[in-house]
Amino acid sequence: MTAMPAAAALPPSDSGPGAELLPTPDRPGLWVRAVPKLDWPMHPATAEPARAAFACRCGLTRTAIGHIGVAALTADYQGHLTVCPLIPELPCQHCGQPTRARCRGNQGWPAHPECYEAWENRVPEQRRREQQAKAIASRDRQRRNAARLRRDLIRQGYAPDLAAAIASGEIPTTDDDPATS
Numbered sequence: 001m002t003a004m005p006a007a008a009a010l011p012p013s014d015s016g017p018g019a020e021l022l023p024t025p026d027r028p029g030l031w032v033r034a035v036p037k038l039d040w041p042m043h044p045a046t047a048e049p050a051r052a053a054f055a056c057r058c059g060l061t062r063t064a065i066g067h068i069g070v071a072a073l074t075a076d077y078q079g080h081l082t083v084c085p086l087i088p089e090l091p092c093q094h095c096g097q098p099t100r101a102r103c104r105g106n107q108g109w110p111a112h113p114e115c116y117e118a119w120e121n122r123v124p125e126q127r128r129r130e131q132q133a134k135a136i137a138s139r140d141r142q143r144r145n146a147a148r149l150r151r152d153l154i155r156q157g158y159a160p161d162l163a164a165a166i167a168s169g170e171i172p173t174t175d176d177d178p179a180t181s
């Protein structure tokens with residue numbers, strides 16, 4: 001964090017609107033001023049390079065000038081928010097080991113990025129297994145129902161092969177009872 005390009009070491013903006021809003025460790029946050037219309041090179045605002053600054057409560061501050069630098073700084077800021085020593089570590093929801101990742105804001109629950117990714121990828125796999133188990137259970141149920149129907153029919157006097165055919169659905173059941181006809 002000490003090796004910074006010379007241009008980025010300049011204050012983001014020492015004057016102009018918004019300068020009083022520059023973040024400081026007492027007033028942490030990300031500050032970005034970028035030209036809104038890059039596809040309009042003659043716009044007077046285009047002469048003004050993009051600038052950004054961030055400050056964290058832990059004392060880390062950075063500034064950047066130019067669109068590439070601003071983009072990198074924004075990414076650095078997001079990254080710092082997952083490693084800043086001031087963020088209390090919380091147990092990862094997946095492995096239980098302390099982590100600072102996903103501990104801030106409404107990102108869900110604390111989790112290591114790799115643990116979270118594994119969990120996210122596990123969901124479709126889990127759903128597929130559940131569907132498979134459900135299909136097997138449904139076939140088992142059908143088989144048990146058919147066996148019960150066949151036993152009932154045989155008890156009622158149906159010939160075993162006829163009872164089996166009815167139970168398997170090959171022959172629709174009727175109200176006629178061959179035992180009494």
Ligand SMILES: [Zn+2]
Nearest residue numbers: 056057058084
């Ligand atoms: Zn920090």
Ligand SMILES: [Zn+2]
Nearest residue numbers: 092095112115
């Ligand atoms: Zn974990």
